[in-house]
Amino acid sequence: MRQWLGSIVFTVYLFLSVVVYGFVVLMCAPFSYEVIYRVMIAWVNSVMLVLRTLCRLDYTVEGLENLPSSNTVVLVKHSSAWETLAQLQIFPRQTWVLKRELLWIPVFGWALRMFRPIAIDRKGGGAAVQQVLEQGRRRLEEGFWVVIFPEGTRVPVGQNRRYGLSGALLAAATGRPVVPVVHNAGYYWPRHGLLKRAGTIRVVIGEPIPTAGVEPRQVNEQVQRWIETQLERLKPQVR
DSSP states (O other), X not given: OHHHHHHHHHHHHHHHHHHHHXXXXXXXXXXOHHHHHHHHHHXXXXXXXXXXXXXXXXXXXXXXXXXXXXXXXXXXXXXXXXHHHHXXXXXXXXXXXXXXXXXXXXTHHHHHHTTOOEEXXXXXXXXXXXXXXXXXXXXXXXXOEXXXXXXXXXXXXXXXXXXXXXXXXXXXXXXXXXXXXXEOGGGTSOXXXXXXXXXXXXXXXXXOBOOTTSOHHHHHHHHHHHHHHHHHXXXXXXX
């Protein structure tokens, strides 16, 4: 009962705070990007604190030493809403490849536009890939880390989808390595699940995978193989 109550209160806070902080971000439009970004980080910090307090759900990160000294492309397993928040605490200033429909959501979407995401039509095929390459190159040149969910959508634990090539293509086109990231958040904060299970989510950052002189498809296969293998290792003993 306690876990259910904490999960419900947390969910209420999450949705209400999105609206409040969304308006704050919009009001900060005249200020610098750094100010706007700090507002977003403050919101994420508050959400993670409430999650830890009410749901007793925390996380650890392994492999921080694997992050390159300069910005690059990060490919993250997408199985929960949790990682969309935690990645903002884990990685330096970043932007994301996401579905354009998110930008149509009142307040949340309007605020999201201010963080210069690469918003694509997921059914756009080659045009979407080209958009990632063009806008991703610009974001990297501007100093952003580009975070991509290669499966394109949240996938329940125990399942996987074909990994899209855009992240490997972007890294290869800009001469940067790909950093693979896996976590087991899907066991604690499941896709479409209201109940948040107590425990400690494990995040593992893999060693950078070079892209110079390597076929992007081979890079992609290596990323997928590493992520899915690690995910099996991270499976909790009790679900």
